[in-house]
Amino acid sequence: MTLRHLAIVMPAYNEVEGIRGFIDEIRSAVAPLADEVSFHIADDRSTDATAVQFDDVADTTVVVQPANRGHGPTALAAYRAGLAADPDALVHVDGDGQFHGADFPRLLRALTGEQADVVHGVRDGRTDPWYRKTLTGAVGLLIAAAAGRRIPDVNTPLRAYRPEALRVLVEAVPADATVPHVHFSLAEARGGFRVRYVRVASIPRRGASTTGTMWGRGGGLPLPPKRLRVFVRAALTEAWLLSLRPSAPLRSVRRPEPVRR
Template identity: 75%
Template sequence: MTVTHLAIVMPAYNEAEGIRGFIDEIRDHVAPLAERVSFFIADDRSTDETAHVFDDTSDVEVQTQPANRGHGPTALAAYRLGLASDADLIVHVDGDGQFLGTDFVRVIRAIESTSADVVHGVRGGRTDPWYRQALTACVGLLIAAASGRRIPDVNTPLRAYRPAALRALVDAVPVDASVPHVHFSLAEARADFIVRYVSVTSIPRRGESQSGTMWGRAASLRLPPKRLRQFAITALRETWTLSLRPSAPLRSVRRPVPVD
């Protein structure tokens, strides 16, 4: 696979402190892999300067969302920006910069060198609070039981997609979904998408303030905050409604037939 146009898409909320350095690092590593690299940021109505950090940068497009809606809807908006760009490969990552530029190269090469529809970056060495890691593990067990196979790091935000595969998933998930990556992972498993997994390094969020993270910093919170507990309940209900119940709409997702 030759990458003519690579789109890097990311949701962001109050990431002005670290997002420019993160994108510079990604660009430095992936530029040799594609003829053209574009960055698309869906800004979730940040209260800092996130929306204006790239006013002087030609390869970064920032779309401010009509309302602050949270990570899931903003991630879906970022994916739609990538699909609208007609890129032939789309890589998603969160704007908090918890990955290394070198791992983007590994993820992209993994999808270039195989017939995979998607490559997931499986996080190692996570520095998130214990309760976030525990929530991810519990969701992983639930999805494994529903899909009949274990999916490593079911909610990872670092993913590379071929456009046809991504469009089938994005079109099936409501625009206000809270946990689109959970739905994606389950649909991929059920519909026999070709998925490859690459081990990547998880690093602390870039930036010193707490304003860019929904749940607080690891050092300051020992117990799950109320907002996270409420989110977990909402996410479980949504997963049941959209993906798990017998008549769930995402059960109808089918892998697109590759075009030779």
């Protein structure tokens, strides 16, 4: 398997401590699989030096967003940047580096070898606080009921896509969506997309500070932070309006016909 062009897309916020090493690790892992590898970072108005870490790196482009908007809109901006580069495969991963670069080739082999539209990296050994794990499980049950089948790790940020399939999803989801990956997962299940799942290791965020993650790193907090509680309410409302109610617009998303290059 040799890809013509592989694009790695990444939303980031205050990840200066680990992002460059993470990208170096990914590059080393995927370079044998593609003639060209490019990295596209959407920086969510970081307050540290994340945005200038790659000024001297030719294969990495950083676009600072016009405002701090949170993970969902920034992830969608990263996807759009990657699609604009005209790759024949695209991988999304968060900038906090909670995966091993060595797992990326496994997703790409599943994408190309199994004729998939999308491959989800299903996280093993998550180190997130209990309330984030609980939230993921609850959302998973809700989406399973709506989709008619269980979707492992419904909100995983590690995903490999064929661009023609991804373009349909990105164009269907509003640019300001809070939980685009939840919408993607449900649309893929309902719309006949060929989805494959690969189990991958989940590791702690790269970096010692807590400023680069929206919800904090510790696992011992007795209650979810207020910001997360507000986020959950907004996300559930959005999921109902866009994906779950009988007249939801994303119910009409369907798998596109494959593009032959």
